[in-house]
Amino acid sequence: MPTIANITFPNRYLNAAGCWCTTANELIDLQTSESGGIVSKSCTEKPRDGNVQPRLHLEDTLSINSTGLANLGVNFYAAFGSALMAVPKTTKKPYIVSVAGVEHGENVRIVQTLREPEYACGIDLIELNLSCPNVAGKPQVGYDFEATRDVLRLVFESDDGNGPPLGVKLPPYFDQSHFKHIAEVLSDFTGKGAGGVGYRGHGLSFATCINSLGNGMVYTHHTDKGDNAYQTAIAPNRGFGGVGGSVIKPFGLSNVAALHAELPYLPLIGCGGIASASDADEYAHAGASLMQIGTALMKEGVGVFERLHKEESVKL
Ligand code: RRO
16 A cells, blocks of 8 residues: 555555645545545635636546635644544545645744644645746745745744654656756655765655646637637636646656656655556656646546545456
8 A cells, every 4th residue: 555654545646736635525526536635626725706607617538727726724634633533443434634825924924823733633645736837926845946845944943843744746857957956856855865964853754746737728618609619628828727637647747757766765655647547557657656646636526536446456
């Protein structure tokens, strides 16, 4: 069974943050599904409505979203972890809270809230999302290597080692130099790399590769609409949004493989176009030990986890 920071997952399939995990009902669906864990919607300090609708468009194996960090606020997702502690041990699964403050200080405050003893015991891991593509005026932190270093320094310097272990969710990188650069930054926080500085807490526990490919655009065609025949599939930000689905799988695989080569001791969670057990096998081969399902989950609902397990048993 896969483990990260001594947390054992009953199987390798999780939801991707943002997918089927914003409301209490969706999170309960995940708990009762055959997923190997539950990842919350990326949260901010206060609840957010997010961007205007329509902000999600789904095709068979393609998605585009500009949700804009719509979420119920950190206290809701923290309290959900406490509620999960009532689930019997036999069916309880790891709970990961995704965090996406819109500036460094907000990230530190959210993580501090999750470390409070009343909440920390219900939370297994924290996934710090450095790659939200959809908040206007807020570039993806992961594309700014020094900003990434700064936020990680702040988060780990404020850690007394008693809170949940923390990892990062990264954007896709597209250049060899960027793979090297992000690995160098992360190695400073694992405590194991050449530059490891031995933070008092756990140090960086994992990385999830990749978030959606930011700022794509999809048109829908309306032959009856004359001059307006081409409309963007989603409304916010000129129709630009994060692209998911099978088209991004080659980038998810390369990002996992590149980071695994640079930091072989860092557990990796693969994400990007995983819709079958054989996709997951490819990610495992590249170096991922857990998998997150995004577009396929939104398309099929939580039954996708049962299907993935069936595909695995057919293979055996
Ligand atoms: O909420 C979003 O628009 C969003 C987030 Br935070 C993210 O990390 N990735 C994405 O595709 N959408």
